[in-house]
Amino acid sequence: MPHIKIKKIDTVTLEKICEVCDVVKFVAKPLSGDDMLYGVKHKGEEFLVQLKRAVDSDMLKYDKVSRPLKVDLIKEVLAKLSGEMDLEILTSNISLSTTKPPLSSKYFKKIEDFASKELVFDKISSGKLSFDEVSIEVGFGSGRHLLYQATKNPNILYIGLEIHTPSTQQVLKQIGLQGLTNIWIVNYDARLFLEMLPSNLCSQIFVHFPVPWDKKPQRRVISPSFVDESLRVLAPDGRLELRTDSHNYFWYSMETIFALPNADVSIVKNSRLAITSKYEERWRKQDKDIYEVHLTSHIVSEQVDREIDFSFAECGYRDGLQDDIPYSAIVEEEFFIHFERVYSVGDDGLLIKCAFGSFDRPEHKYILIECETTRYYPSIPVETVVNYKAHKKIMEYLKCQQCQPIL
Numbered sequence: 001m002p003h004i005k006i007k008k009i010d011t012v013t014l015e016k017i018c019e020v021c022d023v024v025k026f027v028a029k030p031l032s033g034d035d036m037l038y039g040v041k042h043k044g045e046e047f048l049v050q051l052k053r054a055v056d057s058d059m060l061k062y063d064k065v066s067r068p069l070k071v072d073l074i075k076e077v078l079a080k081l082s083g084e085m086d087l088e089i090l091t092s093n094i095s096l097s098t099t100k101p102p103l104s105s106k107y108f109k110k111i112e113d114f115a116s117k118e119l120v121f122d123k124i125s126s127g128k129l130s131f132d133e134v135s136i137e138v139g140f141g142s143g144r145h146l147l148y149q150a151t152k153n154p155n156i157l158y159i160g161l162e163i164h165t166p167s168t169q170q171v172l173k174q175i176g177l178q179g180l181t182n183i184w185i186v187n188y189d190a191r192l193f194l195e196m197l198p199s200n201l202c203s204q205i206f207v208h209f210p211v212p213w214d215k216k217p218q219r220r221v222i223s224p225s226f227v228d229e230s231l232r233v234l235a236p237d238g239r240l241e242l243r244t245d246s247h248n249y250f251w252y253s254m255e256t257i258f259a260l261p262n263a264d265v266s267i268v269k270n271s272r273l274a275i276t277s278k279y280e281e282r283w284r285k286q287d288k289d290i291y292e293v294h295l296t297s298h299i300v301s302e303q304v305d306r307e308i309d310f311s312f313a314e315c316g317y318r319d320g321l322q323d324d325i326p327y328s329a330i331v332e333e334e335f336f337i338h339f340e341r342v343y344s345v346g347d348d349g350l351l352i353k354c355a356f357g358s359f360d361r362p363e364h365k366y367i368l369i370e371c372e373t374t375r376y377y378p379s380i381p382v383e384t385v386v387n388y389k390a391h392k393k394i395m396e397y398l399k400c401q402q403c404q405p406i407l
């Protein structure tokens, strides 16, 4: 990840950086410690650049929580800072790539694109996007199955979800090379993503060879809430298809499904698909059994109209606010909040690094409190019910006006 190691410069110069560089909008200093954060805005994107201090050098580097998807933006800002502040660079890895990053493809969708429903799903339901059906593949890996399905069914829109960024980049490249126009790639956790979809949207949800997570079952894709959400998102007669080589995962999934009050389930052992993924090839060579489970939906689910609002009402900075912020994690039944680090921003502002939301899928954000306004930085959390419940609790700690109750 981009960084530059620079000859040590004095604190006064570093604090005055906003006056020299117009991309820097604020400087945040921790209440304890001597590293700093610079809030930058470059080409319409907001993110933080971190200054790490050592005895004989300083380092300017990206910040993990706020980093933009396009790495070149961070490199450009580091180059700008070093040029405009006349920094003496000791080592650097910020040479700009000349090739177009695949994540700039129009088939790459950000999670925020789905928050604004009219952007995506209204187009599908109003026929502005000419697809008959929508299918989802969770954890597509090398993408063999996803690409094969999309080629075979040009009338179906495939939404592929994958948390491993290099895999998403590779598949985006393949989409371009193969000239496919019916795949959207989302680099996001599928378990959270389903919650953002309208009910009765999909004809199929593929989960092929999910990581078994035998030692950390809470990280598994299949869970009671994932099965519930899948049934809500599936159209009547739509189905969830699980393929696994793991005996444990198969039985765990069966138990999860049979905990439902009704379930139409079928199981096929050692069936072959027209396309074999890399994982499946490996297991076949080892003569492992492959289990395929189909769960078919027969219900028309109600639409969930969640009025989720992550604004902080009229909340702004007040004297002594930093002393009211608890530093140990707050654990409630469904969610937690951990105010990890507090930075001061000028004389009347704070930047709080915060983790919150569900225990196995936490959000990591900053909260930027300025004189009269407070907001999540650089962007609002994903619109899930658990995140909203955590947000309401955060507002209580910041003593903001109560927001609307969730429906």
Ligand SMILES: C[S@@+](CC[C@H](N)C(=O)[O-])C[C@H]1O[C@@H](n2cnc3c(N)ncnc32)[C@H](O)[C@@H]1O
Pocket: 138, 139, 140, 141, 142, 143, 161, 162, 163, 164, 167, 188, 189, 190, 191, 207, 208, 209, 210, 211, 221, 277, 278, 279, 280
């Ligand atoms: C064992 S690989 C299987 C890949 C592919 N389906 C196949 O059959 O070759 C599991 C994939 O799921 C992805 N994955 C794991 N958890 C995920 C989640 N919660 N959301 C989206 N992708 C996930 C992993 O990054 C990995 O690429």
